[in-house]
Amino acid sequence: MRPLTLGRLFLRCGILAVILFVVVVIALKMGAVQVSLYGLGRDLIRVMLRQSSAISTDYGMIVLDIRLPRILLGIVVGASLSVAGTSFQALLRNPLADPYVLGVSSGAAVGAILALILENQLSLSPQFAGLLTPLCAFVGAAITIAAVYLLGRREGQIDSGTLLLGGIITASFLNAVIMFLLTVPAGGNLRGAVYWLMGDLSTIPDVKLLGFLFVGFLIAAGVIYTTASDLNLLLAGEKEAMHLGVDVPRVRIVVYLAASILTGLAVSVSGAIGYVGLLVPHVMRLIFGSDHRLLLPVSALGGAIALVIADTLARTVLAPSDLPVGAMTAMAGAPLFIYLLRRKLA
Amino acid sequence: MSTPLRAQMPSAANPSGEQPRGNPDVRLSVEQASYVYAPNPSQAPLFTLEALSFQAKPGEIVAILGPNASGKSTLLQLVSGALEPLSGHIFLNGFSTHSFPPKTRAQRIALVQQESRLLFPSRVWEFVLQGRHAHGRSLRFESEDDITIAKNALAQVGASHLADRWMDKISGGEKQRVILARALAQQPLLLLLDEPTLHLDIGAQVDFLDSLRRLAAENRYTVVVVTHELNLTGEYADQVVLLQKGKCLRVGAPASVFQRDLLEQVFQAPLSVEMTSSGRPRVTLFANK
Numbered sequence: 001m002r003p004l005t006l007g008r009l010f011l012r013c014g015i016l017a018v019i020l021f022v023v024v025v026i027a028l029k030m031g032a033v034q035v036s037l038y039g040l041g042r043d044l045i046r047v048m049l050r051q052s053s054a055i056s057t058d059y060g061m062i063v064l065d066i067r068l069p070r071i072l073l074g075i076v077v078g079a080s081l082s083v084a085g086t087s088f089q090a091l092l093r094n095p096l097a098d099p100y101v102l103g104v105s106s107g108a109a110v111g112a113i114l115a116l117i118l119e120n121q122l123s124l125s126p127q128f129a130g131l132l133t134p135l136c137a138f139v140g141a142a143i144t145i146a147a148v149y150l151l152g153r154r155e156g157q158i159d160s161g162t163l164l165l166g167g168i169i170t171a172s173f174l175n176a177v178i179m180f181l182l183t184v185p186a187g188g189n190l191r192g193a194v195y196w197l198m199g200d201l202s203t204i205p206d207v208k209l210l211g212f213l214f215v216g217f218l219i220a221a222g223v224i225y226t227t228a229s230d231l232n233l234l235l236a237g238e239k240e241a242m243h244l245g246v247d248v249p250r251v252r253i254v255v256y257l258a259a260s261i262l263t264g265l266a267v268s269v270s271g272a273i274g275y276v277g278l279l280v281p282h283v284m285r286l287i288f289g290s291d292h293r294l295l296l297p298v299s300a301l302g303g304a305i306a307l308v309i310a311d312t313l314a315r316t317v318l319a320p321s322d323l324p325v326g327a328m329t330a331m332a333g334a335p336l337f338i339y340l341l342r343r344k345l346a
Numbered sequence: 347m348s349t350p351l352r353a354q355m356p357s358a359a360n361p362s363g364e365q366p367r368g369n370p371d372v373r374l375s376v377e378q379a380s381y382v383y384a385p386n387p388s389q390a391p392l393f394t395l396e397a398l399s400f401q402a403k404p405g406e407i408v409a410i411l412g413p414n415a416s417g418k419s420t421l422l423q424l425v426s427g428a429l430e431p432l433s434g435h436i437f438l439n440g441f442s443t444h445s446f447p448p449k450t451r452a453q454r455i456a457l458v459q460q461e462s463r464l465l466f467p468s469r470v471w472e473f474v475l476q477g478r479h480a481h482g483r484s485l486r487f488e489s490e491d492d493i494t495i496a497k498n499a500l501a502q503v504g505a506s507h508l509a510d511r512w513m514d515k516i517s518g519g520e521k522q523r524v525i526l527a528r529a530l531a532q533q534p535l536l537l538l539l540d541e542p543t544l545h546l547d548i549g550a551q552v553d554f555l556d557s558l559r560r561l562a563a564e565n566r567y568t569v570v571v572v573t574h575e576l577n578l579t580g581e582y583a584d585q586v587v588l589l590q591k592g593k594c595l596r597v598g599a600p601a602s603v604f605q606r607d608l609l610e611q612v613f614q615a616p617l618s619v620e621m622t623s624s625g626r627p628r629v630t631l632f633a634n635k
Binding site: 005243247 | 426428447448449451452453455456457459464465466467468471472475476477479480482487488492493532
């Protein structure tokens with residue numbers, strides 16, 4: 001018997017945090033323009049020691065203004081999607097559930113696009129508009145997960161196959177809605193379909209947006225984490241969880257809402273990136289087991305690592321052209337999805 | 347059987363769990379409880395459980411006996427508090443089982459169901475520790491006490507050696523013991539079992555019920571078992587609640603409930619009943635001619 005302790009939790013998260021740091025450092029270095037990280041580090045230390053007032057301009061431009069914000073965006077989006085995926089898998093008792101497969105990301109994208117069209121039409125102040133997009137993305141995500149949940153329920157129980165099919169059909173319908181919205185004149189000047197359907201991280205966020213995303217992530221993920229041991233019991237089914245003392249309706253609504261917020265936040269700044277929320281929780285579960293008190297934080301870190309790696313590959317394999325990061329995650333994720341599906345049916 | 351004084355008690359659960367007035371010997375009291383299952387109110391009900399009453403003391407084993415679709419599992423769900431009776435009351439130490447908040451309920455009532463499906467593999471000890479969930483705050487990590495209690499629970503069902511095995515790699519009989527251990531880890535007053543011997547071979551059935559009887563005596567659980575096993579009921583139960591098509595036909599000691607005519611009519615099979623030297627009834631079934 002070796003139950004989880006705080007020390008073991010911190011040790012595992014610490015190891016992943018170190019890996020994330022290494023990945024970030026490598027990602028900073030890689031790109032169309034090679035930079036010397038040694039030189040950058042030396043400059044940074046000089047700035048911190050106040051020996052010089054600013055780091056040299058080429059590092060500043062490429063590394064700090066372009067690559068670093070994009071990497072930070074990848075971290076928060078990857079962590080959000082993967083915590084949302086872990087939550088959906090536990091609530092729906094389906095190891096193949098994730099925001100993308102269930103159509104929740106597409107729902108969020110519809111919400112975000114509607115908000116952007118509205119902002120253009122009403123010429124809202126940028127401050128209000130900046131909040132409206134993630135808010136509408138959250139509403140879109142929440143409505144979609146409610147619809148998919150109802151589609152997947154049969155005689156009071158969630159049927160795995162029906163749920164997945166319901167999600168896939170919903171996603172394809174919502175993707176058609178996205179195409180429609182992008183084709184009508186009012187949506188014509190928005191970012192293209194590839195962005196919304198595949199997702200990419202090429203928009204360079206400012207500090208304020210990054211701060212908003214990180215705070216939003218920490219709050220929503222923190223709320224989900226308070227239900228971590230309830231989620232462990234929910235894996236055995238809602239009835240059994242109830243008999244073991246879980247307030248099932250409360251946990252269900254809290255986690256659905258928080259996971260929808262995470263999906264909405266991620267999609268409103270990066271489009272619908274697929275398979276992160278599916279692949280990462282699986283790999284983490286294989287390594288660390290299925291105790292959500294450990295699984296949720298390691299999934300967040302793992303999602304960040306995975307998306308930073310995927311995005312670094314996306315912007316380097318065809319450099320100087322950018323590949324949408326969603327294309328990278330789908331190339332890795334789709335075969336794994338099929339493998340898991342086959343193994344489950346076998 | 348029912349005491350009017352207790353029936354008038356407010357049914358709201360008292361979080362402090364103080365024992366209210368009433369007969370302290372009686373732990374579980376089912377008083378004229380009934381239930382109707384209808385998919386929607388305008389339609390005729392699909393199933394009706396007519397009002398029935400029985401009481402049980404600490405350490406007692408009550409068997410709910412009946413053929414398929416007689417309402418056994420519905421009655422168990424009512425007793426567990428998962429369902430609310432349409433009329434009547436079900437009291438555990440004087441508090442209505444349905445009105446307990448989920449956590450309080452799980453601290454007092456443990457349910458062992460037929461099958462415990464797992465989405466992802468877990469170790470036996472992790473599974474047993476789930477029984478401690480209701481006793482901790484949601485974010486707390488398991489304390490030394492929790493671990494000791496889980497270990498004791500495994501020892502009590504003779505499954506200590508399984509602690510580090512995977513749940514999906516142990517036999518049906520072993521699994522049934524581990525599920526029982528998780529229920530024991532809840533430290534309940536009331537232990538409910540839904541056909542616990544269904545997937546066990548005969549040796550494992552006798553084994554399981556022997557340990558159940560020992561545990562009921564040692565830990566003073568009130569045990570309610572749903573079953574259709576006539577002879578195991580006759581051998582192990584202190585009280586039998588005999589159901590047929592949603593009606594309670596008789597409540598009492600096995601010797602008084604096990605009447606040939608009654609059982610033949612309920613189970614639709616020719617049989618004979620004899621008393622063994624221990625005063626327990628034994629049923630022999632004959633093939634239909």
